Amino acid sequence: MSGVDPDTTPDSGEPGTLGRGCQSADRDPPLRWRRAPERPAASPGHVHVWQIDLDSDAQPTDNLEALLCDEERARAARFVHAHHRRRFAVRRAALRTILGRYLNTEPGALRFVVGPHGKPALAGAASSSGIRFNVSHSDRLALIAVAHSREVGIDIERIRPDVHLHDIARRFLGPAAAQALLALPPKDQPPAFMRCWCSKEACVKALGVGLAAGQDVLEAAMLPDSLLAALRAPGWTVESDRWSVSALEIDTGFVAVLAVEGRDYTLAAFRYQTPGVPEGD
């Protein structure tokens, strides 16, 4: 990435190092999550990440679901636990509201299509806007990445100490990353595993492929380098001519990774506020 928005850069960090022909960018200053502009603009040189607290929206679920299409309402109704339905409605309503701001379109008017591995994209008239987006959620937080004319993938996970990380790492992260993970002190393994998992998820989501994608596909998106970087430190960026993969600073207890097609962009991060609700700070 070229940098983070200069209005949001309180500190500077240390540069990182990587092997395998992959460049490690000078570590960018930490992101500051700031209030969103009323009418955000998408452009090829910028990538925006929005953070949504799924439990803070005070709107009744019925009001949120009024923004959704029939299929989304049906999906919401299927969840067996009420809080999953609620969080789904908040997330989808926020996605529509945010994309509607970029497109100057009513949230309920947006239509989506889904790729073969579940990656959503804008459909209809908005499909020619150049806007690409990706969504991830874990527990009470959701992230939405918005870009223009480039693919993005994002993943967030709440750090859980009880995950069977050894088994999952061996099967999903590959032998090198799994071995390196297991060599870490036990207390460092859960957050390192979560950073690796987020890296893989962000990469496969940017590519629009499934978790079982072939190693050649993943290597093209620098996944092995990203995994090794993720094992080493909470904050990192790896770049090639085709992809940039970066850790995002986020609330304690969560990890998040952003994968972006290309490397020349500026990143800005916003906290989503429910329309009509005054912002607390």
Next chain:
Amino acid sequence: MLQTPAEWTREITGKAPPHLTFDTDLTRDLALDSLALAESGARVRLRCEVHLRASELSNALKVGVIIDLVQDKRGHTPA
């Protein structure tokens, strides 16, 4: 037959699924994300001593499909 999936689902989500059936969809009904699906594979391996490949887990989104996979690999009903 549904007891084992009910147990590992409860362990992963922290809540007992109220009406688990063969048609219960792990993502659409129980809101399991991809990590939780991978975790399901780990729990199946521990409880049933059956290894499910990543590609199999990616397609096994319904409880009945996982049970079928386990049965196919073991040749009998999961314990």
